[in-house]
Amino acid sequence: MSQARSTRVSSHRSGNARADETTDAADETETMDEADRCPECSGRTRIESAERVCTDCGLVVDADLIDHGPEWRSFDDDDTNPKRTGAPLTRSRHDRGLSTEIGQSTRVKGRKRRRLSRMRTQHNRAQISTKRDRNKVYAYTEIRRLTGALELPNNIRDTACTLFDSAQSESLLRGRSLEGFACACVYVACRTADVARTVGEVCAEAKATEDEHQAAFDAMNRELGLPIGPASPAEYLPRFASELDCEQGVEQRARELVDRAVEEGIANGRNPVGVAAACLYTAARQCSADVTQQEAADVADVTPVTIRRTYVDLTDGE
Structure with missing residues (x-):
């Protein structure tokens, strides 16, 4: 008889414990529901682009939410190596900066160093396989050198490279100097961006003469219709x-x-x-x-x- 009484007491205590757990869970659910509901229409909300938006009426409940998660995303499901970025695309490279380079190191010696040197040579030849690419690489290098010597911003450099690409596409380089075209492209880029640089200042830093610059400038102005007028x-x-x-x-x-x-x-x-x-x-x-x-x-x-x-x-x- 005492054993039956003990069983009833245990069952009663277990029932009270389950009731308390159910009450706590209901309170927690009610609290979460209140936080996730729209204050206007009591609809459900969801987070979109750092904003908490009501799915029923479209009200923006909260904005500028702080994401406390990691800044990187793993695209290959490999959390051990979250790197996914590289060098940005640029107009100042003949391949927009998509190619790779084999660097030089003093840590390798002997046979391995000679093998890497041969690989580097073959790699460079594979990247620049035509005369058109070689001309573009040389001209882009000269444009980067000129803009650096004249202390010009990167947008001038990119505009000059785009102009040279257009001139090459129109077959304007035949019989004319690559240095002259590089000089003329930098000068035209300065004029279009309202950066005051004279022909003499650009030619003083360039490897081209003023006659070569003028020949390239006239060809581009005639064939490309440069959007520049007389200098003010x-x-x-x-x-x-x-x-x-x-x-x-x-x-x-x-x-x-x-x-x-x-x-x-x-x-x-x-x-x-x-x-x-x-x-x-x-x-x-x-x-x-x-x-x-x-x-x-x-x-x-x-x-x-x-x-x-x-x-x-x-x-x-x-």
Whole structure:
């Protein structure tokens, strides 16, 4: 009889424990349901693109959720090696940067080092198998060297490489210098991006002469229809003013003189670089700034006579 009483007590305690567990689970489910429900229509919500959105009414319940998971994703189901990135694609490589390279190391010696050297040679030959690719590699290398020497941004480099690719596709390279095309492409890229660089400055760093540059530029302008017009003297004012250490008022006055020179036809048929330097010199004289004709001529790479002629035309009748 006492054994039956003990059995009933145990069953009662077990029933109470199961009831408590059921109550706790129900409370937890109710709490989770309240957190996952829409405050407007009580619909279910789900997370999409760092936002908690109601599936019924479309209300954005919460935004800018923080993902506490790892930043990488494993595409091959191999969690031991989460690497999946490589070098970015670039226009400054003949193959857009998709190829691989065999590097050089001093840690290998003897027969293995000679074998790697032969593999490197064969690998390079396989990547550059045609004359077209060799020309492109050489020109792209020259463009990268030029943009680096002129301290130009990467967008200028990529634009210049795209221009060379277009010129090669139109068969404009035959009978002309690759160095000249590289120089012309960098100059045109500067002009299209409103970066003030003169032909003399680009040719001074290039391996091409000004005649080779002009031949390549004329061919591209004729066949490709380059989207550039005559250079404006105003493009060179900020750089010249910075090199001459002029104040803002002098630069502003020089800009007004440039507008006047263009309107009155003083700038017609003249080197825009010389016109910009002459306007800056004239503005400095009017603002009592210490700038000489020789200093203005040096920054523009022109002669003082060029500065003097434009200065006389600007001050004539004043």
